[in-house]
Amino acid sequence: MKPLLAVLRPLGVIGMVMSLSHLVPITVSLIYGDGALRAFCVSMLFNFMVAMIAFFATRSIKHELKPRDGMLLVVLAWTGGAAFATLPLLMMIPELSFTDAYFETISGLTTTGATVLSDLDKLAPSLNIWRALLVWLGGMGLIVLAVAVLPLLGIGGRQLFRAETPGPMKDSQLTPRITETAKGLWVVYASISLLCVIAFRLAGMNWFDAFMHMFSTMGLGGFSSHDASFGFWNSPAIEAVAIAFMLVAGINFGTHFVALQRRTLTPYTRDPEAGMFLLVTLASCVGIAAYLYTMNTYSTFWEALRFASFNVVSIATTTGFANTDYNLWPMFAPLWMLFLCCFASCSGSTGGGIKMIRAQLLYVQVNREYIKLLHPRAVSPAKLSGQVIENKVIFSILAFMFVYVCCIVFMTLLMVASGLDFISAFSAVVACINNTGPGLNKVGPATTYAVLTDFQTWVCTFAMLLGRLELFTLLIIFTPAFWRR
Secondary structure (H helix, E strand, O other): OHHHHHHHHHHHHHHHHHHHOOHHHHHHHHHHOOOOHHHHHHHHHHHHHHHHHHHHHOOOOOOOOOHHHHHHHHHHHHHHHHHHHOHHHHHHOOOOOHHHHHHHHHHHHOOOOOOOOOOHHHOOHHHHHHHHHHHHHHHHOHHHHHHOOHHHHOOOOHHHHHHHOOOOOOOOOOOOOHHHHHHHHHHHHHHHHHHHHHHHHHHOOOHHHHHHHHHHHHOOOOOOOOOOHHHHOOOHHHHHHHHHHHHHHOOOHHHHHHHHHHOOOHHHHHOHHHHHHHHHHHHHHHHHHHHHHHOOOOOOHHHHHHHHHHHHHHHHOOOOOOOOOHHHOOOHHHHHHHHHOOOOOOOOOOOOOOOHHHHHHHHHHHHHHHHHHHOOOOOOOEEEOOEEEOHHHHHHHHHHHHHHHHHHHHHHHHHHHOOOOHHHHHHHHHHHHOOOOOOOHHHOOOOOHHHOOHHHHHHHHHHHHHHHOOOHHHHHHHOHHHHOO
């Protein structure tokens, strides 16, 4: 009970900040007169009142957050935030169950982009913008936003930042103060987002779609206001803008921050992840295009390259947009794409998966084992870009990978046991735990997750949350040791 009381005050702050985000869909509802104004006003008031009660009820508790408090706060912020975010959906779509509504909002906040909704073209514009806004907020993290506010209230933020920040190296700071780090990241995030809106508008989208898809692109979440996603426009120019900004969002925002602060591109060349991320992703675009052309899926190589590039970048960065039903491609191509989403995006980006840096360090460790077998007495430290990596980092990554594989296997077995075919079950779990969105077969890009049963939907919901919080932050709260004093 004590850990819960310790986090209620900061949780209240996060809730009050989150409630203010309703102003965006409220504004959209006023502009379009879509009938959702009352739903968002009620939701905003309810969110704010509950958060305010939680804050003032525990305002006398002066407690510096410990690591376990930070982990619990992150989990409650994501699970609770998604629960409160369901209110507008439930009020405006009466036939929508809480299970499906919660899946939708968790998918947004975890930047997954998997959806149970159809007829998106007819959905109230304010509901569509709400879904995409959740992706944008979840992209950089509700907690990182709150870190800029909590120290002003006498609540430490470092533990929150460590618990929420993706990647294995969570101790590095970009500025001397954690608050300045959070603010700096948000300034970079918002600035690039503004450029993305303008680029989409110039490429041919209207202002509403430009904002809607900016939120989804920068958050790498993949929600769209059209059932056909980017196939709605069939525009190479719009697809090129999306590709560019998906690649930008797939790179560590800390690297963007330092590059803008120093006004130089040098940080990108020194970032061991950025170059490999771009190399693997772009090489896969060409490779899959060549494969599709060879298999006569498209009549010309350039047509194959256009569709391969958009969908490969979308899946590799764990965004989930589509401009065609790649589920109809020869199976090798979508499986390759599904493999990419497991590791391609960089740590510190808004993407999911195990992150490129973990994959690189695992490769380094494999080479160390080769050397050890050939030269048992040789001293071979793990190095990445000339920097020696401590063994404890390698060990933590090995533990992470073991849990990651076990979770995929266990949840896939659950899905298959509940009656889903293997391809749909496996791809749904992989897509959800990597926060990618569309899978294959029954949960492919041309369909929705509405085909799943409630049990299967909750498995995927848990997988999305597990992936966004990088396994341990969520799993540790289920251990008895976490709750012991």
